[in-house]
Amino acid sequence: NIIKMPVLLSYACRSLKPLAFTNNVLKASVIISARNLSSNEVTKNLQIISNDKIEVKDLKLSKPLDRPLVVLLTWLMAKQKHIQKFADIYVNHGFDVLNVSINPWQLLWPTKGTQLVSGDVVKFLINNTSYNPILVHGFSVGGYVWGECLVHMSQNLKLYEPLIQRIAGQVWDSTADITEIPIGTPKAVFPNNKVLQAALRKYMIYHLKTFHDVATCHYIRASQMFHSTLVRSPAIFFLSKTDPIGPVSSNKRAKEAWEGLGIKCYWKCWDRSPHVGHFRKHPQEYTQELNGFLENIGLINQQQKIRVQN
Secondary structure (H helix, E strand, O other), rough: OOOOHHHHHHHHHHHHHHHHHHHHHHHHHHHHHHHOOOEEOOOHHHHHHHHOOOEEEEEEOOOOOOOOEEEOOOOOOOHHHHHHHHHHHHHOOOEEEEEOOOOOOHHHHHOOOOHHHHHHHHHHHOOHHHHHHEEEEEOOHHHHHHHHHHHHHHHHHHHHHHHHEEEEEEEEEHHHHHHHHHHHHHHHHOOOOOOHHHHHHHHHHHHHHHHHHHHHHOOOOOOHEEEEEEEOEEEEEEEEOOOOOOOHHHHHHHHHHHHHOOOEEEEEEOOOOOOHHHHHHHHHHHHHHHHHHHOOOOOHHHHHHHHHHH
């Protein structure tokens, strides 16, 4: 079964990726057009959502826009309708949204997958200095994607220091560390099939042990960079006591590491709510906590907060 699993996974990724991407783009067109928002594909993994029509070429806006930007690092196989709910919150606050996604294959083979996506994220941010300030809002495996962004930036601090200084805040929802990859990935790829989940979980454990030099060592390095982050801006953690993929223990380790670096951290932990489902389960409380955080760090004012909540 372990030997056959890469073939099964490869087939699943090939079949899921184009289908999910195509359907999501079609859904996005309907949803976004209904709200008079503009959506522009920057790359296959990057999408800009805005109140204005935006043109992007070679990861650079054709016309600079002086406004805040949120980098939305989504979870595996996230549906556009769910992403759009978060995009709406930020667009209503006057932000543009850079939606960043990866697929399971890109997660499994970081040097040919996630690292290329992360490189594009960093290049987009460095190319578009008019987007200021920047907020990072990551979900689940988005924490790993951001870790790869930090690895990329650490290789040339002189170049990327101005970008790091533009990052005003961080929001981490259901963040998963390297130890949770074999738990979370199977549920994302096969959400309704426990047999395939179990098979993929076994393969993921095998993958981590077998492909250390091309996969696991990169996960470890990204995790180290996430915990010793270059970014010193305030952060808020959203999590629950019943989430096995983004557990309290690993989120607490990140929080304590950051507080040791002098980073102001906020913490919202629910007794019960599913992985990346805290907003869906507790919409009013989530929105209040998020808006309170944005107000505390100076990204929105009281009038904006009241308008969005109403």
